Amino acid sequence: MKSFIVAISGASGSIYGLRLVEELLKSVENIYLCISGPAFSIIKIETGVDWAGKSDAETEKNIRQFYSSDKIKYFGENNLAAPVSSGSFLTGGMFVVPCSMKTLSGIANGYANNLIERAADVVLKEGRKLILAPREMPFNSIHLENMLKLSRMGAKIAPPVPAFYQRPKDIDEIVDFVTGKILDSAGVMHNLFKRWE
């Protein structure tokens, strides 16, 4: 059983990040979760979920209560001394779902200005799995160049783009399909959708 880092940054599509954590909990030992400041607001706007506590400990308590799981370890975006800041701390890799264009740029350019960017920088330098779900529309050339740069460095670019050949009946099925494809990118088993045969 592996442990993964999950980051939720401030792009639309926070529901994918929430669903990813829910599904990953079934198969991993621990999830090291980091959520950016803008992401807390967007999670609240898009899903009605308010996790923000007065401290990181309170936020972690809220998230653990939400998922009924103490496998989640939450670290604030300014906590650059968190274990995931170091390459000596072993993980199976990292998901950034959804990934804003700002966080994408920070990772592509090695800016390491907060824990999400630093942890991704570490995952890249250690040659571990980095799966990014960049969300913007349309993309400009800067966004596309950052994605290409990261793809060439070995990151998986898995934008939250649904397919419709499964004939989804509702939003949950669309979210499950996209989340399943993101998990596929990291080789994590799931039963979120029926595979094409």
Ligand SMILES: Cc1cc2nc3c(=O)[nH]c(=O)nc-3n(C[C@H](O)[C@H](O)[C@H](O)COP(=O)(O)O)c2cc1C
């Ligand atoms: C409701 C809302 C939706 C947003 N959606 C996106 C988006 O889809 N993609 C994006 O790159 N930025 C989006 N933004 C802007 C980012 O939140 C903003 O650039 C922020 O600085 C990103 O910071 P972070 O990467 O540290 O989370 C959105 C902002 C708001 C308020």
